[in-house]
Amino acid sequence: MVAKLSVNLNAIAQLRNRRDLPWPNVRHFGRIALEAGAHGLTVHPRPDQRHIRFSDLPVLRALIDDEFPQAEFNIEGYPSDFFIGLCLETEPEQVTLVPDDPAQATSDHGWKFAAHRDLLKKSVDKLRKKNIRVSMFADGDATDAELEDARASGADRIELYTGPYGACFDDPDREAALAKQLGDTARRARERGLGVNAGHDLTVANLPPLVAAIPDLAEVSIGHGLTADALEYGMAESVRRFRHACGEPV
């Protein structure tokens, strides 16, 4: 059981934006992550560009195209016309649609798929024309009806929101219960032909039980915890530690 690791560069960009200076350089840390064996890069260009700037997208697209053609680029965001336009211009391998309000501090819930079916289907139709895989953010306790609605909206995959799971770092019993719940939701999604990704507040410590609970977990996208560890271990070693936690024999 090995989940592919996509490194989210939001936190690197947020550190860069503290000053009007070009470091830490998002492309440079993206290259380090890919050289260290990450499967891909993830960014979440929010409307206020608090971290990832729209100008970062073509730079990271070129990095992968020029130097790491086997890697994937995953762009996350709310499917506004502007965001979809950015994705059609950048042509990432995957887009992850997230139901975030522009004012949100971070992503903290999955889609109510039925209520947003038209928006989601319209977005999928546009992205599919460019052969872009579409993943949709889903709550870890998504019901069968919600998973059906995700499939009906055209999703190729769901991304299980693992924030509540990540918050259990000091409660092993609740962490085990949520890992089991995530595994059950993943199983029910797979039964409906949906691929399963996961992300938010994942760490070296909580990844192994999650990977064990979701045998065919396709990909995890990780930024905050991996960047925090990079302050201690360096970026390359942090990526290797997270790859090992994902089940890779590094």
Ligand SMILES: CC(=O)[C@@H](O)[C@H](O)COP(=O)(O)O
């Ligand atoms: C969708 C998700 O859970 C995260 O990838 C999200 O991108 C985090 O956003 P911030 O880095 O802005 O907190």
Ligand SMILES: NCC(=O)COP(=O)(O)O
């Ligand atoms: N989709 C989750 C992601 O890309 C990064 O989330 P986090 O590790 O920064 O919480």
